[in-house]
Amino acid sequence: MSETILEVKNIRKEFPGVVALNDVSFKIKRGEVHALVGENGAGKSTLMKLLSGVYTPTSGEIIYEGKKVEFNDPKDAQLKGISIIHQEFSLIPHLNGIENIFLGRELKKWSTVLDKRLMKSKAIDLLDQLNAKIDPTHLVSRLSVANQQFIEIAKAISIETKVLIFDEPTASLTGKDIDKLFELIARLKAQGVTVIYISHHLDEISQICDSLTCLRDGEWIDTKKVSEVTKQDIIKMMVGREVINAFPEKLKVQNSEENWLLNVKKLSNNHIKNISFHLNKGEILGIAGVVGAGRTETVRALIGADPTKEKEVYINDKRVSINSPTQALEHGISLIPESRKTQGLVLGMTVAKNITLPNLKVLQSKMRLIDRKKELVIVNNSIKDLRIKTPSANQQVKFLSGGNQQKVVLAKWLNTDCKVLIFDEPTRGIDIGAKEEIYKIMRDLTKKGISIIMISSELPEILGMSDRVLVMYKGEIKAELAGEEATQEKVMYYATGGVDNE
Amino acid sequence: MNNLADNQTRPKSSAMSLKFKNLFKNPEMFTLIGFIILMAIMSFGSDQFLTASNLTNVLRQVSIVGILAVGMTFVILIGGIDLSVGSVMALTGTMMAGMMINFSLPPILAILIGIAIGVLIGYITGSLVAYARIPAIIVTLAMMEIARGAGLLYTGGYPLSGLPGNFSVIGRGYVFGIIPVPVLIMAVVFLIAYIILNHLPFGRYIYAIGGNEEAVRLSGVKVKKYKIMVYVISGITASISGMILVSRLMSGQPNAGEGYELSAIAAVVLGGTSIAGGRGHIGGTLLGALLMGVLSNGLNLMGVSSYVQMVLTGIIIIGAIYFSSKKTVD
The missing domain is CATH 3.40.50.300 (P-loop containing nucleotide triphosphate hydrolases)
Structure with missing residues (x-):
C-alpha cells in the first residue's frame, strides 16, 4: 500500500x-x-x-x-x-x-x-x-x-x-x-x-x-x-498579506434615553417571551446566544416577517406599527438575513437585479419604466465600493463566491435609505479577508448615523464589534452587557443559561 | 512540451465554445430552430402552406390560445399555474353575449362587464393562493369547475345567439384589409406583456418571486399583492380570448374552450419558460403558440387526421422539453 x-x-x-x-x-x-x-x-x-x-x-x-x-x-x-x-x-x-x-x-x-x-x-x-x-x-x-x-x-x-x-x-x-x-x-x-x-x-x-x-x-x-x-x-x-487588526475601532456612543432611536417592548410569540430593548443612534447592538436561543426569531418578529402576540415598537419615541417587512422598510428598518441563499438572494437573477430589488421605485422614469442606465450606474458603484468580485453586473448571483454573495446582499440594503440595519450572522461561512471588509463597512455605516443590530454566534465578533451586547437564552433576554462588562466568560455564562446572583 | 501547447490553445477555443454554448443556453433558441424546421417541412409538404392568406389564417387561429398563453406566462413565471382559463374564457364570453342579447347593452359595455368578471375571478383565485395559501393547482382546478358550471347555469346549457351584427368585427374583421383584428389584439397584448415583464418593477418582481419568494418578501416587496395581480392578468387575458371567440362564432358557447388551458400551458412551456418559475420570456411564448399553430395548420393541409395530430403534438412537447432541458443544465 x-x-x-x-x-x-x-x-x-x-x-x-x-x-x-x-x-x-x-x-x-x-x-x-x-x-x-x-x-x-x-x-x-x-x-x-x-x-x-x-x-x-x-x-x-x-x-x-x-x-x-x-x-x-x-x-x-x-x-x-x-x-x-x-x-x-x-x-x-x-x-x-x-x-x-x-x-x-x-x-x-x-x-x-x-x-x-x-x-x-x-x-x-x-x-x-x-x-x-x-x-x-x-x-x-x-x-x-x-x-x-x-x-x-x-x-x-x-x-x-x-x-x-x-x-x-x-x-x-x-x-x-x-x-x-x-x-x-x-x-x-x-x-x-x-x-x-x-x-x-x-x-x-x-x-x-x-x-x-x-x-x-x-x-x-x-x-x-x-x-x-x-x-x-x-x-x-x-x-497573501498579514492580518493585523481584524476589528475597526469603536466609536463613543451615548447610551441615554435622548439618544434612543428604536425602542422595542414586550415582543412575544411562540418562540420568544417578553423581549424589550432599545437601540441608540449610531450604535452596534450585538445579540449573543446559542443556536435556538431565539435571536433570529426576535428580529423576524420585529420586522413583521413572523406574527407576534404582543409588540410595541417606538421610533424616536413615536409608536409605529410594523406588520410586514414592507412596513419595516417604510420605517427604515431592514433585515439582512442569516441564510443568503434561501432568504437573501434570488440566485438565478443577476447581480444588478438583486441589488436593486428593494429599491426599484427610485429607478422608475416618468413613464414608470425601469431606468436601466441609472440602475447600472448604481449597481456599478456598489460593485466598486464593496469590491464585489464579479465579471459583470449581469452575472447570475449563483456563480459568485459566498463572501461576494454576502456583499451583494449588503449592497441591496445600502442603496435604500434605512436607519436601522439588522445583520443576522453577517460573516457566517465567509473568509477572513471578506470578514474584515464587512466589519469595516458596518463601522462606517454607524459613522453615518445608521444603527445596527447584529446577531452573531462568534464571540470575538460580538465583543469586537458591539457597543452593547444582549444575551439571549431560551427565548428571553438574560443580560445586557456594555463596555468593560462584556467579556467572553460573561457572555457564555448567560448564553448557556446562567442566572444573575445579584 | 505537450502541456505548454495545450495551455496556449485552450483559452481561444474555450471562449468560442462558450459563446456557442451560451447561445444554446436559451431554451427559446430550440423553439426557434424547431419552428424554422417545421416551417420548412410544411412548405415542402403542401404548396398552399407558404401563402400569405394561409399564414394570416394561422396567425388568426393562434390568437385565442396565444392571448391565453400570455396570462399563463405570468402565472407560470411566479411558479403558479392556472387551469381555469378555458372555463373563464367560456364564462366571460357567454356573459358578454348575454349582456348584448338579453339586455341589449352596447357591445363595449358588455365587453367591459365580461372583463370585469375575468378580473373578479382572477382576484378570488389570487387571494386564495396568496392569503389562504392553497396550492394554485387546486384553486384553479376548482375555479375551472365553478366557472364552467356558472356559464352553463347562466345559459341553461344552450348556446346564446342573436348577437348584434357589428360585433363580428372583433373576430372576423380586418384592419387595412389584410390584418385580422384578433391578430392585432394578440400583438397588442404581447407588446403590453413584454413591457410589463421587461421594463416595469412589477415584471422584475414576477421573475424574482418565481426565483425566491422569501428573499423578495424580505426585500420589502408586497409579494401577495403582486401574486394576486398576476392571477388578475390571467383572468383579463382569458376574457379577451372569450370576447374574440364569441365574436368569431357569433354566439355565446358555454362549452367552448375546453382543454384550451392545456394548449396555453403547452405554448408557454414550449417557449422555454421554466414550469418551476423564475425563468422564461414572453417572446418564447409567442414562438410556442406559433409552433403549435403551424403544426396543426400544416398537418391539416397535408390531410393528416386530427387524431394523429394530437399524438404528434404530445410527442413534440415532450421532445422539445427533453432537448431544451438537457442542453440548459449547467
Whole structure:
C-alpha cells in the first residue's frame, strides 16, 4: 500500500465566465486528517465536488489508490470509497434516520421486501460506532442540526469509506456538538479513514488536522504539516498579506434615553417571551446566544416577517406599527438575513437585479419604466465600493463566491435609505479577508448615523464589534452587557443559561 | 512540451465554445430552430402552406390560445399555474353575449362587464393562493369547475345567439384589409406583456418571486399583492380570448374552450419558460403558440387526421422539453 491515497494533478475547472480552479496539484496521505483552507471563492468547494464526483474536471487528473479515476456521479465516487458531508445536508426531512441512512441501498429480504429489522439494527450499530445517542426511528426533520449531521455521517460510513470529506461541518454546530464531532473524526482516523476537512476556523485545524493545503483564487498555494505552521502563517497563505487588526475601532456612543432611536417592548410569540430593548443612534447592538436561543426569531418578529402576540415598537419615541417587512422598510428598518441563499438572494437573477430589488421605485422614469442606465450606474458603484468580485453586473448571483454573495446582499440594503440595519450572522461561512471588509463597512455605516443590530454566534465578533451586547437564552433576554462588562466568560455564562446572583 | 501547447490553445477555443454554448443556453433558441424546421417541412409538404392568406389564417387561429398563453406566462413565471382559463374564457364570453342579447347593452359595455368578471375571478383565485395559501393547482382546478358550471347555469346549457351584427368585427374583421383584428389584439397584448415583464418593477418582481419568494418578501416587496395581480392578468387575458371567440362564432358557447388551458400551458412551456418559475420570456411564448399553430395548420393541409395530430403534438412537447432541458443544465 502506497502512502498517498489521493492525488490531484494539474486540475482545472471552468464555469461560464469563471476559472474556478487552475492547475492545482497536491497529494493526500493515507489515514491523515487533511485540512483544506482558503478564502471564500478560493475553489475549495469546487475541488471537493470534483473529488466526490459532483463535477468533472475541465482538464487534469485525479489519481486514487495509485490509479487514474474518473467519477461519473457522486454514487460512483461513493462506491469507490469517497464520500462527502455537505455543508447543507442532503437528508430527506420526511424520512426517518434509518430510511435516510440506507436510501438507495436498502437491505432486502428475498431480494424484494425491505428488511426493516436488519436495517434498524445496522443503523443502531453504525450510530454506536459513532458514539452518537440518536434514535434512528425519529424523522430527520425532528432531529437537531448536530444529530442530522451524525445521521449524514452514518450514511457515509455505511458503505466502506476510505476518504470522507467534511465541508464546513461546524458552521451550524455549537460548542459541545463540535467536541463530539472532533472525537468522531479522531475515531474515524483511528479506523484508517482519510479525512479531508474544509474549515474557516483555524483553531479547529490546529486541533484536529495533520496537514493542510491552501488554495487562493483557484490556485494551489502550499501544502504543509500543521505542526510546522502558525496561525499567522496560515492566514498569510490564505490572504497573501498579514492580518493585523481584524476589528475597526469603536466609536463613543451615548447610551441615554435622548439618544434612543428604536425602542422595542414586550415582543412575544411562540418562540420568544417578553423581549424589550432599545437601540441608540449610531450604535452596534450585538445579540449573543446559542443556536435556538431565539435571536433570529426576535428580529423576524420585529420586522413583521413572523406574527407576534404582543409588540410595541417606538421610533424616536413615536409608536409605529410594523406588520410586514414592507412596513419595516417604510420605517427604515431592514433585515439582512442569516441564510443568503434561501432568504437573501434570488440566485438565478443577476447581480444588478438583486441589488436593486428593494429599491426599484427610485429607478422608475416618468413613464414608470425601469431606468436601466441609472440602475447600472448604481449597481456599478456598489460593485466598486464593496469590491464585489464579479465579471459583470449581469452575472447570475449563483456563480459568485459566498463572501461576494454576502456583499451583494449588503449592497441591496445600502442603496435604500434605512436607519436601522439588522445583520443576522453577517460573516457566517465567509473568509477572513471578506470578514474584515464587512466589519469595516458596518463601522462606517454607524459613522453615518445608521444603527445596527447584529446577531452573531462568534464571540470575538460580538465583543469586537458591539457597543452593547444582549444575551439571549431560551427565548428571553438574560443580560445586557456594555463596555468593560462584556467579556467572553460573561457572555457564555448567560448564553448557556446562567442566572444573575445579584 | 505537450502541456505548454495545450495551455496556449485552450483559452481561444474555450471562449468560442462558450459563446456557442451560451447561445444554446436559451431554451427559446430550440423553439426557434424547431419552428424554422417545421416551417420548412410544411412548405415542402403542401404548396398552399407558404401563402400569405394561409399564414394570416394561422396567425388568426393562434390568437385565442396565444392571448391565453400570455396570462399563463405570468402565472407560470411566479411558479403558479392556472387551469381555469378555458372555463373563464367560456364564462366571460357567454356573459358578454348575454349582456348584448338579453339586455341589449352596447357591445363595449358588455365587453367591459365580461372583463370585469375575468378580473373578479382572477382576484378570488389570487387571494386564495396568496392569503389562504392553497396550492394554485387546486384553486384553479376548482375555479375551472365553478366557472364552467356558472356559464352553463347562466345559459341553461344552450348556446346564446342573436348577437348584434357589428360585433363580428372583433373576430372576423380586418384592419387595412389584410390584418385580422384578433391578430392585432394578440400583438397588442404581447407588446403590453413584454413591457410589463421587461421594463416595469412589477415584471422584475414576477421573475424574482418565481426565483425566491422569501428573499423578495424580505426585500420589502408586497409579494401577495403582486401574486394576486398576476392571477388578475390571467383572468383579463382569458376574457379577451372569450370576447374574440364569441365574436368569431357569433354566439355565446358555454362549452367552448375546453382543454384550451392545456394548449396555453403547452405554448408557454414550449417557449422555454421554466414550469418551476423564475425563468422564461414572453417572446418564447409567442414562438410556442406559433409552433403549435403551424403544426396543426400544416398537418391539416397535408390531410393528416386530427387524431394523429394530437399524438404528434404530445410527442413534440415532450421532445422539445427533453432537448431544451438537457442542453440548459449547467
